[in-house]
Amino acid sequence: IYAIGVGSLQVDWKELNNLGSKKDGERHAFILKDVQALSQVFEHMLDISQLTDPICGVGNMSANASAQERTPWHVTIKPKSQETCRGALISDQWVLTAAHCLSNAEDRTLWRVSVGDPNFQGSKEFQIEKAEISPGFNVFSKKNQGIPEFYGDDIALLKLTQKVKMSTHARPICLPCTVGANLALRRLPGSTCRDHEKELLNQVSIPAHFVALNGDKLNINLKTGSEWTNCVKVVSKDKTTFPNLTDVREVVTDQFLCSGTQGDDSPCKGESGGAVFLERRLRFFQVGLVSWGLYNPCGSSSKNSRKPAPHGKVPRDFHINLFRLQPWLRQHLEGILNFVPL
Known part of the structure; x- marks a missing residue:
């Protein structure tokens, strides 16, 4: 009291x-x-520095908090001689990211996952014990259909060689359809994955966020229902990327959430694999992960200098919808996370 x-x-x-x-x-x-x-x-x-258990979805939103303290699940994945990717801690030893970040990896023993704030003493680099890449991911699977790149099943899991010590700078995000997320949403026992989806994706335009190269939390609006259809249809007009596309759903399946309409920030190259998340009841929930887009606002720069799309270029961004890949997530995380019924 x-x-x-x-x-x-x-x-x-x-x-x-x-x-x-x-x-x-x-x-x-x-x-x-x-x-x-x-x-x-x-x-x-509400001093979260005292939380030593891996309670999910807790960020420090005070005025004096650093960018990493606001999104302590955010990690950087450093491959050998490739662009970096991003990911999210979903437990004290597992990271969720995009499959395309790992598709060309020959020797993952040379990779590192940076956890925590690089400007803080508690920052640490971890080696990867194993990687689980969705077997359905093949970026060139539709090349013979005139689709140069396809990002279906763009999801992967990394197990770190050691457990991450929980702190204000390192803490997992809540994954929907888990018992941890159910508690954070203050839902009754017996709630289902479908209940979580109805609560978290309950509008045709849902305010959400991703983390930029410099650690800032940027804003997007995820489109669902009729707004999703309007959001994705511009892909067929991008004749530079998809010159022979006749059906947009050959490229953008229902595995993807869509953003990039007016007022949205767009992810840059190097931000792939990062969490797409939203806030409910003062906790944070990952509903997607950054996969691909029609426009790279950073161009050839890696300095997070975002520029608006030029005239005639319509930005759109697509994020793997975690509600659509539940079977794969459960296959690899059962026993690591406790899941609610589908």
């Missing part, structure tokens, strides 16, 4: 202190100058 006195009234400290709980090393009574000071108290009350 916390006891808080606010304003210029004469507050009896002894009485206030008696109302609050008594625990060693913790403070439960406060006298504040004004209501604005309440935010400082809440930061003290």
Whole structure:
């Protein structure tokens, strides 16, 4: 129990202190100058640095938090002599990312996964013990149909050689359809994966986020239903990328979430594999992962200098929908994460 006195009234400290709980090393009574000071108290009350268990989806949203503390699940995947990719911690030893980040990997013993804030002492690089790549992923599988690249089943899991020590800079995101996500959503036991999808993807345009190369949290709107159809149909107009495309669903299947309409940020190369996530009940849930797009706003630069699409080029971005790859996720993560019924 916390006891808080606010304003210029004469507050009896002894009485206030008696109302609050008594625990060693913790403070439960406060006298504040004004209501604005309440935010400082809440930061003290909700100090996530004390969380040592891998509780999912907890980010520090205080004004003084670093970019990594705001999205502590975010990791950088460093292949040998290739562009970096991004990924998300989904447990204390597993990272979720895009399959195309690993498709050309010859020797994964040379790869590293950077966890935590590089500007903070607790940052650490991990080796990869094993990689699980969806067997359905083959970027050239539709080349004979005139589709130069196809990103269906663009999903992979990496097991790190060691467990990650939980901190304000390193913590897993909540994966939908798991017991951890069910608790974070405050749903009753017995809730299903379908219930999670209805709650998290419950509008035709859903505000969501991804993490930029510089660690900033950028904004997108995920399209579903009729808005999804409108979002993806511009792909057939991109004759530079798909000169012979007759059916947009040959490229953009229902495995993909769509973003990139007016006002959205667009991911750059190097941000592939990162989490597409949204906030509910002060917790964060990964509903997708960055896969591919029609326009790279960073061009040849890797400095996160995003530029708007030139005239005639319509940006669209596509993200693997984790609700559509549940069987594969359950096959490889059962026993690592506890899943709710489909």
